[in-house]
Amino acid sequence: MVCQYSSCLAAGSAEVLAAFKENDLGNFNVVGTNCQGQCSSGPTVRIVPEETWYCRVQLSDVPVIVEEHLKGGKRVEDKLHPRIHMRFSF
Numbered sequence: 001m002v003c004q005y006s007s008c009l010a011a012g013s014a015e016v017l018a019a020f021k022e023n024d025l026g027n028f029n030v031v032g033t034n035c036q037g038q039c040s041s042g043p044t045v046r047i048v049p050e051e052t053w054y055c056r057v058q059l060s061d062v063p064v065i066v067e068e069h070l071k072g073g074k075r076v077e078d079k080l081h082p083r084i085h086m087r088f089s090f
Contacts, residue, residue, distance in 0.1 A: 001046040002057075005035035008042035012058065016043050019062040028070050041081060053081035 002008075002017040013032075020030040038044045041055035045065065052075055054065060061079055068074050 001031055001033045001036070001048065003034075003036045003038070003042055003044040003046075004032035005039070005042075007039040008035075008044060011042045011056075013043035015059055016045065016057050016062060019059055020045075020066070023062075023066045025066065025070055038081065038083075041083075044081070051084075053084040054079040055081040 002020060003013055004017065017030065017032050033046075036044050036046060038053070038055060043057045045054040045057045046052070047054075047069065052069070054061070054076065057065070057079060061076070065076050065079065068076050
């Protein structure tokens with residue numbers, strides 16, 4: 001799910017959505033959405049059903065997310081949304 005609401009669009013989400021759609025993603029279906037409530041962190045990409053949220057996704061991030069996450073099953077740690085995927089260190 002790639003946000004296509006105004007602030008994400010201004011940050012390039014239409015191009016991000018198009019880049020995902022250009023890939024052979026097997027069982028994954030790529031769709032544009034209305035606002036996902038993360039306007040200050042857009043473009044936002046949400047992978048369901050596991051609820052992985054990526055923030056500030058740029059065109060150069062799409063091949064990495066496709067290969068590592070969608071095809072390889074491993075989250076792209078440096079693009080995870082920090083408010084949703086909190087990391088703690090002690």
